[in-house]
Amino acid sequence: MSEVIKRRAETRMVPVPSHSIVPERDLGSQPVLETHHLGIEFGGLKAVDDFNLTIGRTEIAGLIGPNGAGKTTVFNLLTKVYQPTTGTVLVNGRDTSGMNIVQASRLGLARTFQNIRLFSNMTVEENVRIGLHNQISYGMFSGILRLPAYWKKEKQQHEQALELLSIFDMQDLADVQASSLPYGAQRRLEIVRALATNPSLLLLDEPAAGMNPHETEELMENIIRIRDRFQIAVLLIEHDMRLVMGICEGICVLNYGKVIAKGTADEIQNNPVVIEAYLGRRKEG
Amino acid sequence: MKTKRSKLIYNCVTFGIIIAAFILMQLMLSAGSLSRTMKGQLIPICCWIVMAVSLNLVIGISGELSLGHAGFMSVGAFTGIVVSGWLLNAFQMENTLLRLVIAMAAGGLMAGLAGVVIGIPVLRLRGDYLAIVTLAFGEIIRNVLNCVYASVEGTSLRLGFLNPNLPGTLLLNGPNGAVKVGKIATFEAGFILILITLVVVLNLVNSRSGRAIMAIRDNRIAAESMGIPITKYKMMAFVTSAVLAGMAGALYGLNFSTLVPGKFKFDQSINVLVFVVLGGIGNILGSIISATVLTILPEVLRTFADYRMLVYAVVLIVVMITTNNPKLQSLLRTPAQRLKQLFRRKQPADGEKGGQAA
Numbered sequence: 001m002s003e004v005i006k007r008r009a010e011t012r013m014v015p016v017p018s019h020s021i022v023p024e025r026d027l028g029s030q031p032v033l034e035t036h037h038l039g040i041e042f043g044g045l046k047a048v049d050d051f052n053l054t055i056g057r058t059e060i061a062g063l064i065g066p067n068g069a070g071k072t073t074v075f076n077l078l079t080k081v082y083q084p085t086t087g088t089v090l091v092n093g094r095d096t097s098g099m100n101i102v103q104a105s106r107l108g109l110a111r112t113f114q115n116i117r118l119f120s121n122m123t124v125e126e127n128v129r130i131g132l133h134n135q136i137s138y139g140m141f142s143g144i145l146r147l148p149a150y151w152k153k154e155k156q157q158h159e160q161a162l163e164l165l166s167i168f169d170m171q172d173l174a175d176v177q178a179s180s181l182p183y184g185a186q187r188r189l190e191i192v193r194a195l196a197t198n199p200s201l202l203l204l205d206e207p208a209a210g211m212n213p214h215e216t217e218e219l220m221e222n223i224i225r226i227r228d229r230f231q232i233a234v235l236l237i238e239h240d241m242r243l244v245m246g247i248c249e250g251i252c253v254l255n256y257g258k259v260i261a262k263g264t265a266d267e268i269q270n271n272p273v274v275i276e277a278y279l280g281r282r283k284e285g
Numbered sequence: 286m287k288t289k290r291s292k293l294i295y296n297c298v299t300f301g302i303i304i305a306a307f308i309l310m311q312l313m314l315s316a317g318s319l320s321r322t323m324k325g326q327l328i329p330i331c332c333w334i335v336m337a338v339s340l341n342l343v344i345g346i347s348g349e350l351s352l353g354h355a356g357f358m359s360v361g362a363f364t365g366i367v368v369s370g371w372l373l374n375a376f377q378m379e380n381t382l383l384r385l386v387i388a389m390a391a392g393g394l395m396a397g398l399a400g401v402v403i404g405i406p407v408l409r410l411r412g413d414y415l416a417i418v419t420l421a422f423g424e425i426i427r428n429v430l431n432c433v434y435a436s437v438e439g440t441s442l443r444l445g446f447l448n449p450n451l452p453g454t455l456l457l458n459g460p461n462g463a464v465k466v467g468k469i470a471t472f473e474a475g476f477i478l479i480l481i482t483l484v485v486v487l488n489l490v491n492s493r494s495g496r497a498i499m500a501i502r503d504n505r506i507a508a509e510s511m512g513i514p515i516t517k518y519k520m521m522a523f524v525t526s527a528v529l530a531g532m533a534g535a536l537y538g539l540n541f542s543t544l545v546p547g548k549f550k551f552d553q554s555i556n557v558l559v560f561v562v563l564g565g566i567g568n569i570l571g572s573i574i575s576a577t578v579l580t581i582l583p584e585v586l587r588t589f590a591d592y593r594m595l596v597y598a599v600v601l602i603v604v605m606i607t608t609n610n611p612k613l614q615s616l617l618r619t620p621a622q623r624l625k626q627l628f629r630r631k632q633p634a635d636g637e638k639g640g641q642a643a
Binding site: 079081100101102105106110111113117118119120121122126129130131133134137138139140142143144145146150153154157175193194196197 | 513
C-alpha cells in the first residue's frame, strides 16, 4: 500500500459533543456538516432514523452498511433530493431546512451518484463545464451576442475544466462523448464534475463500484490527493472495505436506517455489532 | 456534433446552405424562372423554417414536447397585423420596411409574454402532461383571439373583447380575423429572420446557458445537484422559442391580405412538429430542410388534386422508414463517406505547409 494511504493511520480522532468524532486537526474550525436527529419516513417505514453525524473540515469519512441500510437515502437527505421528516442538517453552520437541491448545492455540497448520472449526450469537457456553471458565469445575452464576456469566460471555463480533468489524467478525453467513456472513467468524470462546483463537502456514492483493484487503489490515492489539494471534506459510501478501511478517518455504520457504530477503521473492524450486521450471529449450540 | 471543430463546421454548413439558397432564389427571381405558386411560397417557407427551428429548441435542446407552437405564431401574427395597421392608420407611416420591422418586434414581444404566462404553470409538468397542457394552451390562444376586436380611431388603438362595436377603422374582427392587411412582408425580411433565428439558437446552444438547458434534458437530478436552477433554464428555452415563433408569425400574417385565427389550429402545431421530427430532433439543419421540403411538397402535388394529401402522407412515412432503416442508412452513407475520403486524400497535399493542423 502506498505512502499516501498509510498516512491515514497517523490521524488522531477526537470525540465532539454530538456523539461523533472528527480528526484532531479539524477541532479548531467549524464542522463542514452536522446532522441532528435526521430522519425520513416513507409511509410509516422509517428509512433513516435519528441520524447524527459531524464531519470535520478536512475529514475523509465513510458511511457503510449492508444493502438497503439507507446509505443513499442519507445522501438524498443531505442534498435535499428528499426533505427530511425530522431533524436538521447544517452545512458550514447553516441550516438547510426548506432548501431545494440547487440551494443546498450552492452551500457547498456536491455529489456523485450510485447509478452514474452523467450528461450522456454531451462531451467530457461540457460535463465539467456544467459543474463550473455557477463558478464562471455570464448571461444569456452575452452568449447569444458573443460579447467579450462570452469569449473571456468560455476561455476560463475551458482552462479550468482541463485543469480539473488533469487530476484524473483525463484531459485528453475532453472532446469524447461522456456516454462512450469506459465505466471507470465515467465514475471519475462524475467526481471531476462534482469538484468543479467548488464544494466544501464531496459526497461520493460508491465511487469504486465496477473498478478493478488497480483502479481502486488509484482512486484511493486520488481521493486523498483531492482532499489535500482542495482542503475539502469527503463523505463516501462504499462496499469495498479495502477502500473504506484504507482511507476513511471516521466511519459510520448504518443498519436498517439506524446508526449502529461510529469510530475509526480499527474500532469498526473489531466491533461485534458491526460484524453481526454484516455476517449475522453464530447460532448458539 | 462531438468536437468543437465539427460543431463549427456544422454551424458554417447551416449558414452556408441558407445563404446559398437565398442567393439562388434571388437569381431565379430576377431571371423570372420561378412559377407563381413557388413565388408565393417563399415567405411562408421562411416562416415555417423559423417555426421548425424554434420548436426544435424546445423539443430537441430542452427535451420537452410542446404541442402549442402555432399558438405563439398566431399571437405574433395578430399582434403584427394590429401594430402594422395602427402605425399606418394613426401615423401614416408609409415606410413598409420600418413598419414590418416594428410589427415583427412587437409580435415577438407579445408571443414572448404569452410564453412567460404559459410557461409558469406548464413547465412545472413533465413529459406527456406538458404536451397535453401546451396543446390546450394553443387552443385557448386561438379561442381568445376569436373574441378579440381592434380598431384605430385617430391615433389611439382600441381593443375590445367580445365587443365588435368599436369606433374608427376596424383592424381585427373577431372570428373573421384581420381584414385589409397590407401585404408588406418581403422575402429578404424572411431571410434575415432565418439568419437571426439561427444565430440565436446556435449561439445559445453553444453557450453556458445552452449547456445548462441540455444538461437538464440529459439528467434533471444531476443538473440540479450541480446547482443549475431548472425552471429558469426551461423558461429560457421556452420563451426564446416563443419569441422567435411570434416574429415568424408576424411575418406570416403580413404576407396575406386576410387572416383568420382559425388558420392556427392544432394541426398547424402538429405540422411544425412533423418538420422537427422528420428533420431529426435536435438537428437544426434537418429542421430547415424538412420545413422547406414539406412546405413545397403539398403545393407541387396540387396537380394530383384529390390524392395530394395521400401522397404527402406516403412520402412522410417512406422518409421516416428509410431514415430509420440501418441498411438504407449505410447505403446513403457510403456516397457521403466517399466524398469525405476524397477530401481527406486531398488534405495532406494542401496541409503540409500548414504543419500539424491535421
